[in-house]
Amino acid sequence: MKKEVKEINDEVTGHSQLTMQVVDHVRALISSGEVHPGDRLPPERELARKLKISRSSLRAGIGFLSAMGVLKSRHGAGTFVSSGPPALDSSSLSVLGALHGFLPWQMFEARLVLESNVAALAAERATDEHIAELAEEVAEMYAALTDPQEYLIHDVRFHRTIARASGNPILGALMETITANLYEYRSKTVVNAVDLKESAEMHREIYRAIRSHNPTQARVTMEQHLNLARIAQASEAEAATQAPKSAEPEASTPEPTITSS
Amino acid sequence: MKKEVKEINDEVTGHSQLTMQVVDHVRALISSGEVHPGDRLPPERELARKLKISRSSLRAGIGFLSAMGVLKSRHGAGTFVSSGPPALDSSSLSVLGALHGFLPWQMFEARLVLESNVAALAAERATDEHIAELAEEVAEMYAALTDPQEYLIHDVRFHRTIARASGNPILGALMETITANLYEYRSKTVVNAVDLKESAEMHREIYRAIRSHNPTQARVTMEQHLNLARIAQASEAEAATQAPKSAEPEASTPEPTITSS
């Protein structure tokens, strides 16, 4: 019966010492302000010397950090600190989902829960600056109704601004993690103008709810928006599978990937 | 202006091909049922030969997977597939938090949002088996009022069962990721019997709400429970800092760690 104690306690950190040493060092570099998001880290060989460890061990630590989206290495150029909002690596949930069989509707439900609550928090805490940013993005969305690519940019920034306005970067990071997969898919998909118009209207309503600091309305409106988006995306995906671009039947897709719907 | 397109699109997977090859192979191993959660993977040297890659590259892939909690290597024993509920590695949020400055109250708020919504979903979808499990855990919690360690076990299992009953493993995984840090801290902390009694009462109320399939009540009761837990834990932490075990002032703790409160 005491096995259960171990069953819970064995889920602590784990990981080797050297790897965590690298993590701590990078964390110190960032916390101390020596490097900022977007900056390049010192070369691997140099960092390895400074930490008195081999390059392979250093690479293990870098791999760990890049696995969770903190670092990003570019062959021949260097290793960089990720910019943008905090988020776990997009492939984290993707891999976890593949292993545990996450379904598309579960993705949407999770997103719905997170975004609607974040919207409610944003309605409570948004500053005038946040509200101004939201207004800006809504305006740009209306101006980009004929350019899906451009529209998507402002769509993403609108939701990210709400996440920032919520004052809780943790919920923002979780949101970012879930939606990261969807963005990638949407960026390859064309959306017709009618849907965009409707989408812009919804965003404007969300903006209004937040501007008037009405959490309940912000939550409800966000839920409506996401539900509409889900329906639109589902019908698109259906149309896409009925007329794929190239020959590549892959009948019945035995292993459903998250991003594939 | 087109820089923004790149700004969003550069957040795609990334990662080297070899690493992803390892990820795919392990995923295939699990999906095909060749290995199950808890099983041991083939030795690194053997797997490296089978994949026609060097052992260091294989280790990069294993590091990636263990960074997100899918695998877990034990020196001298082997590499194992993680058992238990799906969850990102507990250190993910910890590191992210250290880098972006997550605050304790934000952790609790995120947990509150996730758990209350999960409880509501569980009230809608719980099967009789789930409800029976919950009743079991509540009973064991009452039986362990004088044994905080044992109590914690059933506390954790109660919440995990709710997560399973919610029918959404994604929300469950996010919940696990956030609470993982708190568990570790709580397992080292003694709780007085009065708090445990109160806690058990709350759990019973949550159980009743779920049993009667009342989502609203389940959500509200869960929120109350977590708020009480937060207050109790905060006062404990305060008492602990006023009378630390050994001499180790570390005044003002310049870098607040998530698990430290």
Added chain:
DNA sequence: TCATTTCATTGGCCAGGCCATAAACGTGAC
């Protein structure tokens, strides 16, 4: 002025080895 080539820098990957740990095995005492 601009395109092209060259070259140093840097991350990706490999080969082979040694050490530390854990588990299985054998050995002997009782």
Added chain:
DNA sequence: GTCACGTTTATGGCCTGGCCAATGAAATGA
């Protein structure tokens, strides 16, 4: 027989040293 204790073996952690490939800037030429 069985239990305790060394021994051997499998396995992950880490290192050295190297070569290749991509990148970007400097040198070069039109």
